[in-house]
Amino acid sequence: MGGAVREAGGSYLFDNGSAHAAGQHRCLAAWLDPISVGRLRAGGVGPGMRCLDVGAGAGSVAVWLAEQVAPGGSVVATDLAPLPVPSRSGLAVRQHDVVRDPLPEEAFDLVHVRLVLSHLPEREGVLARLFAALRPGGVLHLLEFDAEYAPVLTVPDERARELYERYQRAKLRAFRARGSHQGWGRECAGALVRAGFVEVEAEARIDTLAPGTPQLEMQLHNTWHLREALLREGLAEDELAELRGLFGDLRFRACSNVVYAVRGRRP
DSSP states (O other): OOSOOBOGGGOBSSOTTSTTHHHHHHHHHHHHHHHHHHHHHHHOOOTTOEEEEETOTTOHHHHHHHHHHTTTOEEEEEESSOOOOOOOTTEEEEEOOTTTSOOOTTOEEEEEEESOGGGOTTHHHHHHHHHHHEEEEEEEEEEEEETTOOOEEEOSSHHHHHHHHHHHHHHHHHHHTTTOOTTGGGTHHHHHHHTTOEEEEEEEEOOEEOTTSHHHHHHHHHHHHTHHHHHHTTOOHHHHHHHHHHTTOTTOEEEOOEEEEEEEEOO
8 A cells, every 4th residue: 555554543554564564565566566657657757757655655656756757856755654665866765644744835746646545534635735735737646446346256155255245344344444435446536626636537447356366465464464453343263264265265256446546637
């Protein structure tokens, strides 16, 4: 995802300090980096540009950006709890809370934000701050999920279908309890328009969750990474173990969340 996501009370639902964080970031990079990089490349990235990557996580996109803007460019990669990021010329990693900490105004040619704003109750205010951080003509690249869309395609039996659907509902409740809007992906293009961006473009993509894919492996990591939240929302330990077995069953298929890649320019 981005990186750590704020939870009520100041702790984190997705914690970069968790033993499961590295696996989560690896799965997200394998799934989403081709989408992010494709959109960034199509939007125009080149030497000398100044870039901001918000919620950089393990830094795969930030590293790619630093390679594209060299020589002469720079990338600032921020996160609430920064992870080690491979060193590149012009790349700086900073601990930063995009809700509360200041951002320089008219400082960046490009801002990239992936799977961050949907988790923030202050998302519209943050969009305004990102708008102000862009130079006139600068571009915001946003990638978000509609996680309310996740239908099952094939299952070994009806018990497995019911369990997977309960798991999805439990995740949504856990996120909503912390101010997250898991359907915001389908609304974020409109949010960019309201924030003053022009030439707003949106692209939607759906993949298949199947054993051996990073999309489904991420769900496996979620049963561990979100274990406490899922237990609070009514799932039992034996049901989480059953889900882990289901995710290795070749008879299981489901649709991924809808991935929305949205781009807008500051006039």
